[in-house]
Amino acid sequence: xxxxxxxxxxxxxxxxxxxxxxxLDGIDLSISxxxxxxxxxxxxxxxxxxxxxxxxxxSLSNGSVRxxxxxxxxxxxxxxQDPRLLPWRTVTQNLRFVQHDRSGWEQRAQxxxxxxxxxxxxxxxxxxxxxxxxQRIGIARAFSVEPDILLMxxxxxxxxxxxxxxxxxxxxxxWLESRRTVMFVTxxxxxxxxxxxxxxxxxxxGRIHETIEVDLPRPRRASDPAVAMLQAEVLARFEVMxxxx
Amino acid sequence: xxTATAPEATPRPLPADRAASLWSxxxxxxSSSLIALAAxxxxxxxxxxxxxxxxxxxxxxxxxxxxxxxxxAGGHLSTNLAVSMNRFTLGLVAALVVGTAxxxxxxxxxxxxxxxxxxxxxxxxxxxxIWALLTTMWFGFGWLTPVTTVFLSALPFVVVNIAKAVRxxxxxxxxxxxxxxxxxxxxxxxxVAPAVAGSTVAAVRFAIMSAWNGLLLAEWFGxxxxxxxxxRYWYDANQLDGFLAWLVIFIAxxxxxxxxxxxxxxxxxxxxxxx
Numbered sequence: 185x186x187x188x189x190x191x192x193x194x195x196x197x198x199x200x201x202x203x204x205x206x207x208l209d210g211i212d213l214s215i216s217x218x219x220x221x222x223x224x225x226x227x228x229x230x231x232x233x234x235x236x237x238x239x240x241x242x243s244l245s246n247g248s249v250r251x252x253x254x255x256x257x258x259x260x261x262x263x264x265q266d267p268r269l270l271p272w273r274t275v276t277q278n279l280r281f282v283q284h285d286r287s288g289w290e291q292r293a294q295x296x297x298x299x300x301x302x303x304x305x306x307x308x309x310x311x312x313x314x315x316x317x318x319q320r321i322g323i324a325r326a327f328s329v330e331p332d333i334l335l336m337x338x339x340x341x342x343x344x345x346x347x348x349x350x351x352x353x354x355x356x357x358x359w360l361e362s363r364r365t366v367m368f369v370t371x372x373x374x375x376x377x378x379x380x381x382x383x384x385x386x387x388x389x390g391r392i393h394e395t396i397e398v399d400l401p402r403p404r405r406a407s408d409p410a411v412a413m414l415q416a417e418v419l420a421r422f423e424v425m426x427x428x429x
Numbered sequence: 430x431x432t433a434t435a436p437e438a439t440p441r442p443l444p445a446d447r448a449a450s451l452w453s454x455x456x457x458x459x460s461s462s463l464i465a466l467a468a469x470x471x472x473x474x475x476x477x478x479x480x481x482x483x484x485x486x487x488x489x490x491x492x493x494x495x496x497x498x499x500x501x502a503g504g505h506l507s508t509n510l511a512v513s514m515n516r517f518t519l520g521l522v523a524a525l526v527v528g529t530a531x532x533x534x535x536x537x538x539x540x541x542x543x544x545x546x547x548x549x550x551x552x553x554x555x556x557x558x559i560w561a562l563l564t565t566m567w568f569g570f571g572w573l574t575p576v577t578t579v580f581l582s583a584l585p586f587v588v589v590n591i592a593k594a595v596r597x598x599x600x601x602x603x604x605x606x607x608x609x610x611x612x613x614x615x616x617x618x619x620x621v622a623p624a625v626a627g628s629t630v631a632a633v634r635f636a637i638m639s640a641w642n643g644l645l646l647a648e649w650f651g652x653x654x655x656x657x658x659x660x661r662y663w664y665d666a667n668q669l670d671g672f673l674a675w676l677v678i679f680i681a682x683x684x685x686x687x688x689x690x691x692x693x694x695x696x697x698x699x700x701x702x703x704x
Contacts, residue, residue, distance in 0.1 A: 239608045262608040268601050272623040272701040281619050282609040309701045329609060 186258050186332035186365040187216035188238060192247035195233055195390070207233050208390035211247070215382075218363040222376035224418075225386030225393075226426065231369040232265075234386070235337050238367060253332035259284075261331030261364075263339045267318040269310040275321050276306035279328050289328070296324040299358050316347035320354065327358060336368045340375065349406065352378055356403050373422070377415045378404050385418075385425065393425050466688075488670035497674040505659060510678065513644060513655040516572060520579025521640050525633065527580075528587025532632075535588065536595025545588075552585035557643035565651030574651035575644050582643030583636035590635065594628030595621075626698035634691050641683055 193211040196204045208230045215221045223231050236242040238249055239262055251258040269278045279293040297303040300320035302313075310318055319339060326334055339355075340348035356379055359366060370376050376383045380398050387393035396418060400410050474490060481489040488496075500506045535542045535549075560581040564574045598621050606616045648657025656675060663671030 241604050241608050260608065260610070262605070264601075264605065266601070268605040270602060270619060270623070273619065281606075281615065282611060284610065311701070335608075 185217050186253045187214070187251075188258075188333060188365065188367060189214055189250040189252070190238070190247070191249075193234070193237065193244055193249060194246035195230065195237060195242070196245045206390060208237075211390070211392060213384060213392065215365060215367060217365065219381050220359060220366040220368065220379055221382045221384060222368045222370055222380040223384050223386060224370055224373060224376045226388055226422075227371065229386040229388050230390035231371070231386055232337055233390075235335050235367065235369050239335050251333055258332035258365075259329065261326035261329050261334045263319075263322050263326045263334070263336040265338045265341055267310070267315075267322040269318055269321060269325075271310050274307050274309055275302070275313075278310070278321065279325050282325055282329055284329065292328050292330065293324070296328045296358070297321075299327070299361070300324045300354055316343055316351065319343060319351060323351070323355060323358070327362060327364075331364060334364045334366045336366065338370050338372075341371070348375075352406075353403070355379065360402060373418050374406050374411075374415050377411050377418060378406050383418065385421070387425055388429050394421065396421075486669060488673055492670045493673045493677065496668075496670040497677065500659075500671070500674060506678070509655050509659045513575075513648065513657070516575040516648075516655065517579055517640060517644050520576040520644070521583055521636060523576075524580045524583035524587055524636060524640065528584050528632070528636070529591050532588045532591025533595050535592035542592065549585050549588050552581070553589060557582045557639060558646050560643055561646035561650050564647060568651070570651055570653055575647035575655065575657075578643040578647035579640040583640035586635035586639055587632045590628045590632030591625065594625035594632075597628065598624045623698070623701075627695070630691060630695045630698060634687065634695075637686055637691070638683060641679070645679060 190211050190213040193208055193213075194206065195208040196206050198204050211234065223234060225231050233242060237244050238251070239260055251260060253259065269275075270281060273281060275297070276290075276293055279297070280289060283289040283292075294303060294306070297306060300323055302317060302320055302324070305313065305317070310321070313321070319342075323339065326336075340351050343351065352375060359379075368376075368379060377398060377400075383396040383398060385393040385396065398414065400408075400414065404411050406412075477487075477490055480487045497506070531545065535545055557578070560578045561574075564577045564581070568574045568577065602620050602624075603616060606620060644655070645657040645660065648655035649661045652658045656679060660672055660675040660679070663669075663675065
């Protein structure tokens with residue numbers, strides 16, 4: 185079983201004048217098992233920094249982060265805001281690039297390309313695909329390494345409403361099939377409510393404001409009354425937080 | 430397992446149609462290039478022939494080609510061309526190796542960039558004739574003069590283009606690779622190398638042009654063999670057909686190197702842009 189254990193995480197940035205700014209301030213968070221956790225919060229609350237530290241792209245100033253899968257280090261897949269595909273490699277070659285375990289990678293790649301509905305475009309270059317298709321390749325790439333933990337940083341924020349709605353449904357379906365531990369950063373409350381088992385709200389200043397459990401049946405649709413009600417409630421709590429800030 | 434239908438329109442036609450359209454486009458592009466090359470060659474020959482008819486002391490195409498045949502028959506063409514090619518290859522390879530190392534350092538380190546940027550710009554601005562004269566004064570007549578001139582003429586072009594290419598490696602892609610735990614070797618092979626490939630071809634192209642100019646001048650001033658020396662031989666003999674015959678060889682080398690070697694290489698490394 186995979187887990188993310190974050191204890192007392194602090195991140196400070198230093199500007200050129202030597203002044204320190206605290207971006208994350210004492211984050212304690214434990215995620216384990218087949219859980220889909222969303223991190224939401226206003227701009228500048230440190231959501232992406234938190235994800236980058238968890239993935240190892242950025243260093244932390246204090247505290248600890250542990251990613252485990254049983255008694256070994258967890259394997260991580262990452263979906264970025266932009267697809268970050270190698271423009272000089274075809275879709276299939278892009279998926280091959282991130283494979284550590286080369287045995288059976290072609291079947292895995294084809295399987296996840298099929299799941300995002302792009303199994304027939306493996307020989308295309310990224311420039312030949314639309315923005316939505318590129319992002320779906322990014323999702324397929326992350327799943328194709330069969331990660332224990334999947335990190336996603338606002339993967340649908342650059343897309344139009346129709347495409348992002350469709351991709352959310354794709355994502356939920358793939359997740360229901362594969363059941364990874366997911367840490368999903370978003371500023372979109374609808375997205376968080378539709379996809380998550382738990383929503384962690386970050387406040388300005390990089391502290392956890394509150395954690396909301398989402399106990400709704402799956403698969404969910406944004407138009408489901410229960411989803412809409414919870415979304416309204418979360419937004420109301422947001423307003424309270426912003427008023428207090 | 431469900432296979433979803435793509436909600437967005439695919440912006441390109443299906444693979445079979447696409448392949449056909451690509452072939453058709455490529456075919457059109459190749460035939461257009463050939464027509465352009467033939468038109469350019471014919472217009473040059475026409476101007477040359479007109480100049481020979483009406484100009485003062487301009488040898489005709491026939492006279493020039495005749496002299497070239499004589500040079501080939503006497504063994505001068507192959508001997509001097511081979512000597513020049515040896516010197517050219519030696520100097521160019523040295524410039525590519527040293528220039529790539531310095532360019533990578535300048536691309537990676539701001540300090541090295543600051544330290545060498547002005548020197549590189551000065552070297553870039555220096556005409557090849559300056560290197561040819563300097564090396565002749567430094568080393569006299571011998572192989573070192575043309576080889577060093579080739580090296581010095583090509584080096585700044587390699588350094589500038591490689592440094593630019595290294596700076597252009599997309600950091601987002603490197604971070605993506607790191608987040609997936611991709612090895613450094615793979616990052617070098619699949620991100621850095623393709624990202625710098627286009628600029629590397631540009632570097633080699635400029636280096637070849639500048640180095641070949643430098644070689645001709647160095648052999649002209651400081652050598653007793655080679656293409657440049659043989660051109661000067663006919664110049665000193667006041668035989669314009671001989672001089673022009675070697676000029677044709679000089680230009681033909683540049684055009685062939687560009688069209689036959691560098692053109693296809695550039696097309697290969699940047700094929701993803703036009704696919």
